Amino acid sequence: MIKKIFIIFLTLAFISYGKEIKLKSIHIENLPDTYKEVFREFFFKNFHIKEETSSKNKLKVNISWTGLSYTVCFHFLFFDKKERISCFTAQTGEEFYEKFFDILEEYKKTEPKTKTVDLTIKSENNPEKNKIKISSEKRDVLVGYKSTKHLKNSKKKPLVEGVINIDTLYLKDKEAAKLLKFLLKGNKIRQILIIK
Structure with missing residues (x-):
């Protein structure tokens, strides 16, 4: 019985390790510098992505604003020297959440949950x-016309x-990062x- 439990534990540990990937860098362009830490926290909280890990799999993230939309690219570098690049565009910051989960599906540790809310602002x-x-x-559009x-x-x-x-x-x-x-x-x- 103990041997059986030990084998199950090792199997789960192996599966968990196999999912893990090391965050090599996050590069942002034409966006507030304050966004970088927000993205980092989001990836660490919702996916098996870490900065300190022995995993040989690595990930580089590039996020930019081109004037009309965000362009996001994930560059995966795997231990067997294979590479994969997955990109998407988003018109607003509201689209990030679901699109991140779509691309990083195999690394997720939480299930995506969306809800519709009213946003209170002061001006x-x-x-x-x-x-x-x-x-x-920087003119990037976090929320489209409402x-x-x-x-x-x-x-x-x-x-x-604002x-x-x-x-x-x-x-x-700082306010943009909060939103x-x-x-x-x-x-x-x-x-x-x-x-007011």
Whole structure:
């Protein structure tokens, strides 16, 4: 009986080790520097990806904003010297969550779960349109156009604070990273609630 349990334990350990991959680097371009740590934490929490591991399999991640969309590429370098590159594009940061799980399916340690929520933001400016999008100061689009609703005398705590210019809420780097982290928890935005 003990021998049987030991064999099962070794098998599970082998399977777990086989899934593990070492994060060699994350390179971001035309994006706030604050994003890098958010992505790193997300990968470590949801996938069998580590910086300190004896695994011979390695991963390099490149994430950039091209002016119209995000381009994300995963460069896998395996112990047998084989390589694989998997890429995707995303119009907004809201698309990251599910697309990351699609590409890294074999390494996941949690199941993806999405939910639709209202996003509360703070701004002293009023939008000139009924819908606004949310961008960092680097102009990458975290949240695409959503309907807005003004809240008066609200006790709701805003997730982020920024400046609205016509139809776009611009966020400073730290605020943008805060919103990115929120989106990488599987949150999909239904509408944007504005408080002053």
